[in-house]
Amino acid sequence: MDHDHALYEHIAAKNPAEPEFHQAVAEVLEAIRPALDRDPALSAAAMLERLCEPERQLMFRVVWTDDAGRVQVNRGFRVEFSSALGPYKGGLRFHRDVTLGTVKFLAFEQIFKNALTGLGLGAGKGGSDFDPAGRSDGEIMRFCQAFMTELHRHIGPETDVPAGDIGVGSREIGYLFGQYKRLTNRYAAGTLTGKDPLLGGIPARPEATGYGTVYFLDAMLAARGESLEDRTAVVSGSGNVAFHAIAKLRALGANPVVCSDSGGYVHDPRGIDLDVLHELKVAGRSRLAEYVNHVPSARYVPGGSPWDVPAAVALPCATQNELGEQAALRLVKNDVRGVAEGANMPCTPGALQILREAGVAVGPGKAANAGGVAVSGLEMRQNAARDRWTFDRTDQQLQEIMADIHTTCLSTAEEHGVPGDYVSGANIAAFRTVAAAMDAAGYV
């Protein structure tokens, strides 16, 4: 058994029932192999073993009361995976399916993503199995307050800086921040990012992940002499990332015709109507099925796969493992040119292999969706300097960061004999940075 395989087996056995974490580790071990072969010093001093073991993981009880006065109990998590490059940084996910394994895989991905931003960010992720669907504003607030009652002991601008993810937007961040302030008696704005600008949030953080994913996709196409102009796009999800990806695709001349939620997908050949989508999914908290009540010419396919609709570019922006092998084969058959992962690990390993072997430009989440955490890093700067950035300044910086990440991935892939392979390029470039910092800090 070679070392990578033995290490993988060891990690899988040590972290039972965490298949998503195993998957994320396997992808990294495979992708960085060319770098380890060139420079064995990179894996000396148990570097890989240390990298795959979280520095700290917290699991706690969250008790709150619902509107009927019933006592509810949820589980909270925060995995502080790596402080090699800076304070732990990463979002919080509130979703009924969240487990320790989910949070651990997300925190592990975050190590590499955050390294690519070049902003000096460590990595963490957290969340809860709390299901926000159908909960009132008061219930959301009470849950957030109960969650922060434990979490506040572990976070701070120099320690660990949470933000949003699935089920956590600026409303939840506001309630979490309010409770942090109340418990600590400190207006430490840099403790959380993704805040409303009234609480010290940076403009363009809501847009950043979706916009950044499209900037990355645009750069991948440009590197191949192609563009988004007049290209049909399919997007999965209809939340924060998907909505802003659709808006930016539109702005850059593409025609996004599909979006989805966990109930099914909408196909609107004239292009997704942003006003309707905003009203349904961003301002309101309705189901996507209602889209066709506003746009009768569109089609809603309950339980359908968005990847069935032919398109030149595909952006999975909902959740992990949402794009499998059958979907990848369909995308290839329909001559897809680029796939950019707005979500974290949305393509299964089999799907990734099919797309890469077919020569499709694939932007892995740790590179393509890094714009969100990058702008969070800018929000930390803004807060530390007690400054106020404008939307345009933030967006300009975001574009530069995404262009740099794209160049880094491309040149690293080229240097390691896998030209055009963004998955390898992203993992190797990030790993080299993190390994160098870990090496410099000694055996910790």
Ligand SMILES: NC(=O)C1=CN([C@@H]2O[C@H](COP(=O)(O)OP(=O)(O)OC[C@H]3O[C@@H](n4cnc5c(N)ncnc54)[C@H](OP(=O)(O)O)[C@@H]3O)[C@@H](O)[C@H]2O)C=CC1
């Ligand atoms: N927010 C951010 O800044 C960043 C987010 N990401 C990643 O982007 C993805 C989307 O996050 P975000 O837009 O913030 O989250 P939101 O909560 O705003 O939206 C999530 C969307 O995904 C759909 N979805 C969630 N779970 C499932 C599922 N099991 N099957 C099908 N659809 C599902 C939701 O549908 P429904 O409403 O029906 O549940 C909703 O449309 C996640 O993978 C997240 O980790 C990555 C980088 C940064």
Ligand SMILES: O=C(O)CCC(=O)C(=O)O
């Ligand atoms: O903005 C952040 O800190 C993290 C965003 C996030 O959770 C992610 O990149 O997946």
